[in-house]
Amino acid sequence: MARQSHRIGILGSGNIFGRYVTGLARYPELEIVRVGDIDPARAKQAATDHDIPAWGDDAELYADASVDIIVNLTPPVHHARTIITALESGKHVYVEKPLATTVEEGRAVLEAAARSGRILGSAPDxxxxxxxxxxxxxxxxxxxxxxxxxxxxxxxxxxxxxxxxxxxxxxxxxxxxxxxxxxxxxxxxxxxxxxxxxxxxxxxxxxxxxxxxxxxxxxxxxxxxxxxxxxxxxxxxxxxxxxxxxxxxxxxxxxxxxxxxxxxxxxxxxxxxxxxxxxxxxxxxxxxxxxxxxxxxFGAVGTKEQARRGLGVRDLADAIEGGPHRATxxxxxxxxxxxxxxxxxxxxxxxxxxxxxxxxxxxxxxx
Ligand SMILES: NC(=O)c1ccc[n+]([C@@H]2O[C@H](COP(=O)([O-])OP(=O)(O)OC[C@H]3O[C@@H](n4cnc5c(N)ncnc54)[C@H](O)[C@@H]3O)[C@@H](O)[C@H]2O)c1
Structure with a gap:
């Protein structure tokens, strides 16, 4: 069965960013269309390095109506606030681990997901x-x-x-x-x-x-x-x-x-x-x-294949398409x-x- 295509925006273009770009390339139906970072110069550099067509600050990513999934690669202390903002912007969200840094934040994030009707997935995958x-x-x-x-x-x-x-x-x-x-x-x-x-x-x-x-x-x-x-x-x-x-x-x-x-x-x-x-x-x-x-x-232990990321985003896309969701x-x-x-x-x-x-x-x- 042909898979639906999804338009991905990545929030946060730091150390792990490249491993998402190379890992998501395994799934051509998951297209990275924008990078957003509180430091737009970093977003621009990351987008340029990886041939991603649009970049800007975080607000521009939340506002991009063409993006349906935000992959959140900000540091953990920013997770709760950025997940909630992304969900409230109408996006499905996949966030790096940990989901948040406190139980209270984690609960707030789950409540925001339930309110939004969007789907929240999280590493580890x-x-x-x-x-x-x-x-x-x-x-x-x-x-x-x-x-x-x-x-x-x-x-x-x-x-x-x-x-x-x-x-x-x-x-x-x-x-x-x-x-x-x-x-x-x-x-x-x-x-x-x-x-x-x-x-x-x-x-x-x-x-x-x-x-x-x-x-x-x-x-x-x-x-x-x-x-x-x-x-x-x-x-x-x-x-x-x-x-x-x-x-x-x-x-x-x-x-x-x-x-x-x-x-x-x-x-x-x-x-x-x-x-x-x-x-x-x-x-x-x-x-x-x-x-x-x-x-x-994915490949042999000891190779870069083990460090690449993206399976959890594919899992979220499965859930959006009505399939099972595992890394919830x-x-x-x-x-x-x-x-x-x-x-x-x-x-x-x-x-x-x-x-x-x-x-x-x-x-x-x-x-
Ligand atoms: N680095 C790794 O090897 C690695 C491995 C697995 C998982 N992770 C997880 O990935 C996440 C990111 O880690 P990293 O090492 O890439 O961090 P990093 O500090 O290298 O990069 C974080 C990026 O997020 C941006 N940022 C910060 N706050 C933001 C906000 N509010 N909105 C938008 N952008 C913001 C920063 O400007 C920076 O570019 C963390 O949750 C971490 O646990 C990292």
């Missing part, structure tokens, strides 16, 4: 990739028996060595919990269902960090958000997860993520990637076996609430119970 889908099918097919536990290990993304302006990653709204946590928690919720309660402890590793990235905007950062966190996640199903989320672990040999059941263990690759080996070892097996991917791959605003809200609960539990040294729940998104593999 890597849980739609072959690795997470393969792990989920393995669990649903009973290959590890009844799930009991999970562990996630988030090491440092080393952003101060490659991001030209990593300040937002070391301020409230950033940190390993809000910046990297969404990928891991989204995959755990996709595989194991919603989270009920969280307890955690956190600290700041080093209060100041040198920035060494090429073309850097600053030479050092003052760190004002915890950079090392240990959390326990209690899922509604009774599964217990442990997560270490850190910008202080530069090197480690621990796996990214494992899921444990009564009959075996699943081991997953980097949740920030779409593809990667999913390994199974059932009790008594002499070695690990690699599971056959249940959906198509409400799924992202549950993930956000879990991550905020990690921060709240650390600050208040108590167990935090989540107010939201969510359905596991419909799988991408054939029923």
């Amino acid at each position: 890597t849980f739609l990739g072959s690795a997470s889908q393969t792990a989920r099918k393995a669990i649903d097919d009973g290959l590890i028996g009844a799930p009991i536990g999970a562990s996630a290990f988030i090491g440092h993304s080393k952003a101060e060595t490659w991001h030209p302006d990593p300040r937002f990653l070391f301020q409230p709204g950033g940190g390993p919990v809000m910046d990297m946590g969404p990928y891991y928690v989204a995959i755990l919720v996709n595989c194991l269902g919603p989270i009920q309660a969280i307890s955690a402890a956190s600290r700041i590793g080093a209060p100041h960090r040198p920035v060494t990235s090429p073309g850097r905007a600053v030479d050092s950062i003052e760190v004002t958000v915890p950079t090392h966190t240990a959390a326990v996640l209690t899922f509604a199903s009774g599964v217990l997860g442990t997560a270490q989320m850190s910008f202080d672990v530069w090197d480690s040999d621990l796996p990214f993520m494992e899921i444990y059941g009564t009959e075996g263990t699943l081991s997953l690759g980097n949740p920030n990637h779409f593809d990667g080996e999913v390994r199974l070892r059932r009790h008594g097996d002499a070695s690990w076996s690699v599971l056959e991917p249940v959906v198509g791959l 605003g409400s799924f992202a809200f549950h993930v956000l609430e879990a991550l905020c609960a990690v921060e709240e539990s650390s600050q208040q040294t108590r167990v935090v119970h989540l107010s939201s729940t969510c359905e596991r998104p419909q799988p991408r593999y054939p029923a």
Whole structure:
């Protein structure tokens, strides 16, 4: 069936912008027609670099009647306000992670989406990739028996060595919990269902960090958000997860993520990637076996294909066309609430119970 075409406007033309342009090029029916940025000079440069026909400030993007989807790539502290403005301008919105920086903002965003009649989608979308889908099918097919536990290990993304302006990653709204946590928690919720309660402890590793990235905007950062966190996640199903989320672990040999059941263990690759080996070892097996991917791959692990973005925007377009919507605003809200609960539990040294729940998104593999 021929797909409808959609006209995309991208809001925010910073570091991740190019990876959306190259990733969205996989879907010719999703045409990028305008770039908007509070800094119009950046929008102009980005549009010129990528042959995008129109550019301007943020207001010009909201006002462009020919745009039906805004892809919001602003820093997290701007997400709530910009999502709401875009929805109120009549656009469908896909926003980078995290959905917002607080539970209150997240609720306001969901309410604005409901009022607007437009559709809100949100990153992360890597849980739609072959690795997470393969792990989920393995669990649903009973290959590890009844799930009991999970562990996630988030090491440092080393952003101060490659991001030209990593300040937002070391301020409230950033940190390993809000910046990297969404990928891991989204995959755990996709595989194991919603989270009920969280307890955690956190600290700041080093209060100041040198920035060494090429073309850097600053030479050092003052760190004002915890950079090392240990959390326990209690899922509604009774599964217990442990997560270490850190910008202080530069090197480690621990796996990214494992899921444990009564009959075996699943081991997953980097949740920030779409593809990667999913390994199974059932009790008594002499070695690990690699599971056959249940959906198509973007490309090999270690290639730029894993860093490109756009699958979540295609998912939003499916929903606009009346198909299933998986990377929804409400799924992202549950993930956000879990991550905020990690921060709240650390600050208040108590167990935090989540107010939201969510359905596991419909799988991408054939029923
Ligand atoms: N950089 C990455 O590797 C990466 C990876 C995955 C996800 N993300 C997510 O993508 C988003 C953007 O990250 P980034 O690294 O590209 O940030 P960035 O700081 O490099 O770029 C942000 C851009 O948004 C513009 N902007 C700021 N406020 C705005 C507003 N109110 N309206 C319009 N434009 C505005 C800025 O001028 C800038 O051009 C964040 O949510 C981040 O979590 C980034």
